[in-house]
Amino acid sequence: MRDPYEVLGVGRSASDAEVKSAYRKLAKKFHPDQNAKDPKAKERFAEINNAYEVIGDKEKRAQFDRGEIGPDGKPKFQGFEGFDGFQRGARPGTGAGGGRTFRWSSSGGDPGFSADDIFADLFGSFSRGGTAGRARPQAGARGDNVIATAAITLEQLARGEKARVDLPTGRTVEVAIPPGTKPGKIIRLRGQGQPSAAGGEAGDALITVQFVPHPVFRVEGDTLRADINVPLETAVLGGKVRVPTLDGPVTMNIPARTSGGRTLRLKGKGIPTSTGGHGDLLVTLRITIPEGGDAELEALMRKWRETGRHQRSDSEQDA
Secondary structure, three states: OOOOHHOOOOOOOOOOHHHHHOOOOOHHHOHHHHHOOOHHHHHHHHHHHHHHHHHHOHHHHHHHOOOOOOOOOEOOOOOOOOOOOOOOOOOOOOOOOOOOOOOOOOOOOOOOOOHHOOOOHOOEEOOOOOOOOOOOOOOOOOOOOEEEEEOOOOOHHHHHHHHHHOOOOOOEEEEEOOOOOOOEEEEEEEEOOOOOOOOOOOOOEEEEEEEEOOOOOOEEEEEEEEEEEHHHHHHHHHEEEOOOOOOOOOOEOOOOOOOOOOOEEEEEOOOOOOOOEOOOEEEEEEOOOOOOOOOOHHHHHHHHHHHHHHHHHHHHHOO
16 A cells, blocks of 8 residues: 555645645546546545545544554554564464564554454464465454545525435435535545444545536636526616526616626625625626517617618727
């Protein structure tokens, strides 16, 4: 297993914020949902998460830096005292011909930790006949993490609703989405991963938040954007139009002589922010003409064309 600092691409002197930033960037890049055609993405994503479990936690990072735990977050084996060989069939702790003893340590101080477990980790488990077999999991090892996606609509986000997520474990959980959450954010649910096969804690569930595409709004940070149709007469004379927002339609004033493409701002009608407020809604106006034609309007436009009025108007607008 690689050094977690190397996995996240940071130095040992990196701040906690730098470690977190590197993790979020890599997790977003290698998330399996974003790399469906890359079979190695899931493995890389798991490696990134395992690395962050070690150096993204202050206590574990300090233990790793002191050499007390390995890159997998498990206690390191400290070695033997006075051990110069291993005789097949000898019981650990009895010594082989010289009454030698072994020394081991576990940072957790587990009273049920035995020399048999040490040898199983180092050499694989041994049957009574001394035949090598499959390695047993380390006592107390945590279960595996699982990954899933929380798809939430903008309306749910605005109302502070939870997202329902189906986990690979078969469980369905409701995940609270904090205000200010952006697409790609990973939320960790402690103990919601795979159970441990060795009596330890269950792994975690790593939930990636995704926004469901909206038919009206486009998301830019905490800001929403929308295009709204405005009748020609309202653009010329001014008036009011109805504008959809995440909590229902509102009325917006359109100034007289408004050109198409102009953007107006509705404050506080955007995405909830981490500070307790809301972003804004930016509305871009699209001027429409009557369907089926309008004889009077066409006559007026024909007159404008004959007199060159539209050319003067364009020139004045450019100036």
